[in-house]
Amino acid sequence: MSFIIKGNFSARLCEDCFENLSQVRVRIYLPLRENDVAAVSAAAIKDTFRELSDEEIKAKQNRLIAEAETDMEGNFGINIDEKYSRSAFEIDIYCDSVPRLPHPPKKGKARQFHITTFTPEWKLIDDQNHVSNFQCRLPSKWWCMIKGKYFDVWSICGQLIDCKTKKALPGITVIAMDADFITDDELGRNVTDSNGYFKIFYTSVEFKKTFLSPVINIETDVLLPFASGPDVYFQLEYGGQRFALETKANRRNNVGYCLCVKLCAKELIAVESDTPPSFTHFGLTQHIPIQSGINLATGKTLAGYAFFSSVNLIGTICKKINAQPMEYLFEFQQLANPTDAINPGNWSPIVPNMIDKTVIGYLYTYTGDPNNFVDFEDYYINGTGTEKTVTFNGNWIQVPQESNFIGHADGQILKLNTEKLAGVTTIDMSTPTSTIGSATVSPARPQVKNKYYALRMRQRQQGNAATEMIAGTSKPIAIYNVLYKNVNKNGSWAPSTVSDQYIAVSVDLQEIVAGLSGCSKVTNALHVKYGARNENLSNVSLSITGPHKPGQSFGFDPIALLAAPETFGSTQLIFTPPTDTVADLLPCAYTVSISATALLTTGDGNLNSYNDFVSFCKV
Known part of the structure; x- marks a missing residue:
């Protein structure tokens, strides 16, 4: 016969906000004989809850009869020996961590707390098993003190609603800020649930940061006691944009270990980036720094890539400079070699037709709709139709001045069409198939090397040349189009030709060429001819598909790259076992394929591989 106490531990952070006590140990003790069991069992937890000293824990050790750890939901189950089934029990919890989502539980010195004395009411659930249920939700005044004082975990619980409709706003990131004398710190953030509720956990480290951190950490409001809490106000984030729900003027001063709030959103003001206007990277995805990410000796990225096609220029723009509307301009300078010195007086503007359609920011509109909290409308350079598009002042790009416009911060500020900047060279590769496997460079098809361009951004107050400043200059970059x-x-x-290829790659079989027919059959020899061309050629490989005998395999040796811009040659199959030859292939159809790659990038994606294949029949 079994006796099981099934229970759950949780704790309030606020009146309508609680959390499960996970990974705490529940300890069951026999009560002291001299205790008035009936009286202590009837007492409220708020009157019985207390922390035990090390001496008290040691003194009651011989009365411990069972213990178990709660799961992530705060549930536990403890088997009680039948001989104790008529007894009441003291219930304690022993913990060395407390929840701090989304981070792992916060660790600290293990502490034990007496909860209550519990007299089970056993229910027979079948012929052999008895269960008694125990539920405990700790009051917020105790749990907030335990988390904050002992484990340095501070908590914010709240709900976000629409001020007008009073409906909950789900899926919005709520950001808790600490208002300081010198600089405001972000304490933490959390996304509202389907009912608009959120929890934010942080530690004193977050609000004791200073401009000298981590060397010196202390609340920067030095007029207040060291033990004071942060001064909290809230911002929101939605669709990648931050909004000022409150300002530091609305801050709650010196909050305690637990802060309970009900927030409502009405007129939102987007928070502008405090990063000055600047040009910093190539590519949204690869985020290549314009200086440290470029090899000065080659003009390529540190991974060895030259640029091609359209390249996103990444940086930050602002609506205003010194309270005046901002405009910006990109310029270029071509150099013969990437190591050549840049000539300060030799810059040329990037004109509008060198710029591909670019999103530089967006307009936002607060809707009050819980399912679509804010509407965003993209703002373009070279937009079309009814799209919002910027105005050019000559070649200067005027930053939109609508009150609800937000420009990109560390985002796309210009998409440069390098083909219109550097031009596109076309090379006619038309030749008889018999020339595959031979050099293609000739006076009619000369080598075309990488071109090198430095780029820079300039900014100013609209129309005011006296305020012009350089806001980022790149090293010369290699461009190949x-x-x-x-x-x-x-x-x-099955001969054919294709055009507009970034890599010229071809394969043929000498035996088919010699047979003067695409259907010529292979019997005992196979000579594969190949060629691939691009100034930034990276890898060329051959493969073959078709059936093989048991224990037999075949393929090609790796192809060594020749000097730029191409590699070419002829090769044969390598067999295992090495005594096999083409004559040992099974009579069937086979396909020889070639793949070539080149180190070309847009900063967001690299050039795909180019391929060719030829099939044959083995008889």
């Missing part, structure tokens, strides 16, 4: 026309494909088997 070459398109190959009439590239041979499928060899002599």
